[in-house]
Amino acid sequence: MSASREPGSEDTTVDVAVVGAGFAGLSAADRLVSAGRSVLVVEGRDRVGGRSLSGEVAGVKVDLGATWVARRHTAVRDLASRVGCTTTGQFDQGRNVLWMAGRRRTYSGTVPKVSPTVLVDMARMQMAVNKLVATIDVNAAWESPGADRLDAISFGEWLDRKHALPGTRALMTVVSKVQWGCTPGDVSLLHALRYIGAAGGLDHMLDVKGGQQQDRIVETTQEIAMRVAERLGDRVRLETPVRRITQDDNGVTVHIGSGGIRARYAIVTAAPAHRAAIEFDPALPERAEGLTRTWRMGVLSKAFVAYEKPFWRAGGCSGEAVTDTGTVFITFDVSPAHSGPGVLMAFCDPRVFDGFSPETRRDRVVQQLADLYGPQARTPVDYVDHRWGAEPFAPGGPNPAVAPYATTSFGKALSEPHGRIHWAGSENAGEWAGTMNGAVLTGRRTAENVVALLTRDVREGASR
Template sequence: MSSSRKADSRAASVDVVVVGAGFAGLSAAERLVSMGRSVRVVEGRDRVGGRSFSGEVAGVRVDLGATWVSRRHTAIRDLASRAGCTTTGQFDQGRNVLWAAGRRRTYQGTIPTVSPVALVDMARVQLALNKLVASIDVEAAWNSPDAGRFDVISFGEWLDRKNALPATRALMTIVSKVQWGCSPGDVSLLHALRYIRAAGGVDHMLDVEGGQQQERYAETTQEIAKRVAGKLGDRVVLGTPVRRISQDDHGVTVRTDAEEIKAKYAIVTVAPAHRAGIDFHPPLPEQAEGLAKTWRMGVLSKAFVAYEKPFWRTSGLSGEALTDTGTVFITFDVSPDANGPGVLMAFCDPRVFDGFSPEHRRGRVVQQLVQLYGAQANAPIDYVDHCWGTEPFAPGGPNPAVAPYATTSYGPALTEPHGRVHWAGTETAGEWAGTMNGAVLTGQRTAERVAAAVAREPQEVAR
């Protein structure tokens, strides 16, 4: 990205320093600039986009990270539109494939129809889940009426108490892996309910048509970030991890390995767990320290397998598949069109994926696609994958996998400013937490609050 640069040794002085060049950080910077404030965005990675990251397979650009948008995700859609990026519908025509209990079958719709009994059980559990979700304060889940009761058990324990059948449990396990990068037993029920409420409910979270998986960006989601950063120009500094943020009554000083930035305020947009990588002076309050220690990131991996044509379509298949065993647990058709190449996106379980060589990972994925889609899947023309848990800087994703007790104990510290340090990022959102839309909204809102605070400051540049 030619408009962004590495840091140099010159000291900088701005109104606001923004830590992180994901959608929250870039949106905050864009909004501050539009309000006439001077900004420096400091990013530890050598790229912008955060958990949005592009790759290429068989000449097709693909999303190795954040992928989909809903029609209701108006903030990210507006940002993308202004950046000149266009949506394309997620292909979902035809029958889906289910591999469960060693058997392959096909079904129509979002919920697998394994049997009438399983379908009734799924409806029963989903109804109970929706009832709990409706009671959650989406802006502050820890203040919900039964927050304490929901936070002492895991999502998995709740499924046990509801006597969920194996088919229901398998589907909820896939939901948990995709949303939080962990199994249901590793995430608090309250945290799960908060994210489901933030996503607009179970149906909106799971559905393609009318749901969160309805559309993708033809240019990829990272391209949106690149274009926004391009407009910000040399205000964006890459490859510069923040080591220390100190503050006094007059302003903040942000130190990196290469420079020292003085500002009136700082907006930190990194995930809660990654706040621990910054030395704050004065130190963070006890609750904020606890947040950084306990809100660990989940882990998720993705693979893309390309073929000459999307051959599964000729068999009346959508390219969507769910599996209850193996490396791959869900697939989608992300082919550019019917003429090819055909591209299957596979979500992979890092526990049986990340530790192997690229060749071994490819073999595992292709072998499972053969089970799902037949012998033609054994002849790919290209392959690419990405393991978010092995990233050298700020690893993990897609969202925090917050264990029992940690939401009620430390959740309020998500957004509580630390003096002149304010927080943004998708985790800090109420509605749409965990989405690109949530990230954009928090960046814009935090920028507006900080800009108002800057306006109240003496007119001279901070120190």
Template sequence: MVDVDFCIVGAGFAGLTAALRLKQAGSSVAVLEARDRVGGRTFTEVRDDGTWVDRGGAWVGPGQDRIYALMHEFDAQSYKQYAGGDAMMIVDGKQYRYKGAAPRNLNPFATVNLGTAMLELAKMCRAVPLEAPWDAKKADKWDSITVAQWLDHHVPSLAARELLETAIGGTYTSDTSEISLLFALHQMASGGGPEFVFGIEGGSQDSRIHGGMGAVYGPMAAQIGDSLYASQPVRRIDQDDTGVTVRADGMTVRARRAVVAVPIAIASQIAYEPMLSVDRSLLHQRMPSGAVWKINIVYDEPFWRAEGLSGQSAAPGTPAPVTIDACTDTGTPGVLCVIVEGPTARALCDLDAAQRRADILDSLAARFGAKATSPVDFIEQNWTVERYSGGGMISHAPPGVLTEFGPALREPCGRIHWAGSESSAVMCGWVDGAVRSGERAAAEVMASERVAVA
């Protein structure tokens, strides 16, 4: 048995941050990670030519101060997401090239409808308390309907509706009919509003890290060192008056407190003795993750740039609904990232690899030309079936969940504390939110032990 001050379950950014801050404060830790790698829902792969590819979370943006602080701590540099040239959008069978947030030559009704909907979303976001969205004046109303129902009443333009469905549903990797409006408003508000969530320059996809996310989580894991144990899925956590006993497949850890820093759906697979609080137990049953593929397609060069395109495109209803330039800071080789979410992602799961590749490349060729069909590498990451992620990049709340069970997101259950991006009041759903949650959980367990000693 390993005996430490604190045990951390999960070595994504939340767990690694909690462990790092605890070690730096002089505490002993054991980090148990189910996978054979660290990084959680971020995953950097370095190819033979030295090119890195982020198969999971990849971007940082303004206001994400805690991930930037970690980058500074480990001397990781950022570079701007490529946004030169025109973006592309295919709506109602028509192809638009444009600069800015949306095509100016979209039909006037759709343009006005899209603009007013974004303004209304921003206004509602400002009315949501970040620490307690369930206390918003209209919380009960907003939590009783889905995003789809709100769109039904506020976005009559089919073109505008299709674009917002793609943007909002894609963010939560699920159909908008599954997502509470209050949850969507809180998540958007946590980043500063819808413009930040959906934006590139000055938004959530403003910059990337030189060397990928692994340039940060790798050094973090190295500093934690022998206190980190991979391939150790935790099956059970027992707690008593003096501590917790954490049982994994190949080891047992005794600690004063535990920090569970895994996605909510995965936390539900751990057995707890005694049982967790009723609200936390029911929360585990009510916040699923969605479906998402992230496919990095590598070309000899970023040919779209030479043709005046940014690589950013949106084509709702196709096998490649969203694309973005994913090149390194050198720009060579060319990397185009295809992001497929929600029902379309589930449909891709039913295809064999050859058909899936063919459908996606055909979809790209319709946008970018024949060169799109001749990649040198095709790197698929299906987060939908990742055993220890439980699905998409963020768990979401269906109607009724936040107002009933929201406070349980961060409330400790005895000696068990919770971390994870979904529990962060600021930058919920981003890597920065995961870092914030890890720092909060580390401070909580240390404060709890100081109180206990006193």
């Protein structure tokens, strides 16, 4: 089947229709094209990249969404280098700032300078987490031994039961806000363990050197997606939200605006919660429908503050800070590698950020940076922020904040095809779930499965 468009009509016919032009959808399309298949990617937004989005502050391109790639994220790194994007190490030289319980301290390395009691407690909790993670099959967490028990409580309840000290709890809250866009009380322990396991363990998840925060993409992560989309050319259609997908014995129809795309198969890469906006006919089975209902997206916001120079470096600071007070809870130095302005990236808690006016948001962030790095932080040259929960289409991120019981009840539906509809996306990944790397891997894998089905269909058709 080749791509064809009837004159005067919106109808298009392809082998595979892909819904969503994030890393999963673009990687699926890329793989399908390499296999000689015709494909059309339809994206509801007016841009590609999904949860990757570039912004600009003081003339420096920054990542308003996904930022880092680990050394072990080879799939997304390979994709980046294929389209001419390069990596730069996350700056981490100097002392980090810790602002906890109203006290400012500085420390070197990954382990925050907390009291010896909290350090011992953190090591105890980390061991307990890693021990549980070792029991989880990241490809089928819902089938792991003890899954029901682990899914019956939240990460927060588990910290309570383990009598985690307030300092340990505060640090785990930061982890939860960054990873799932929610507090530990809002995420199932099983879901948290699955993502920690998928990230290669707690150390790999949290570390800069040798961990998930190892490198940034110089050109920004969305630029990778834009260059892949450019190669796909008119196989990618923007501002085309899919509201309905119907299927019969011969194929699927993906309904868009006034017309439809007829395809043998569809690959849907919308995050589980966003699949709820699509009407499926025949309807989704109960488990798949439950997934769309219960795997709500977490929310996270980011602010970037630019200064004439990275003044904190001169003061011996790395630009990395962790805090339990206020709007900002983590900062990183994302200044250009060689020269130019200094740029701090701040992760902000949407509950005390998203509802304010742009001026108030800026004031709150700048004030907090001044607390962390001193009065020089009060005179930025530029500022930009992004609220993922306020996106008009497919809002939320970084990842789903999945409540207790929803992983064991519905997780199995993540990858179960619904007839001719197959699913991909970073949530579907086993290893590296919740990352661009996971999205690329599932996009490719799902495309390969669909290519195998297309080949089988031809073989069976010929032998009939």
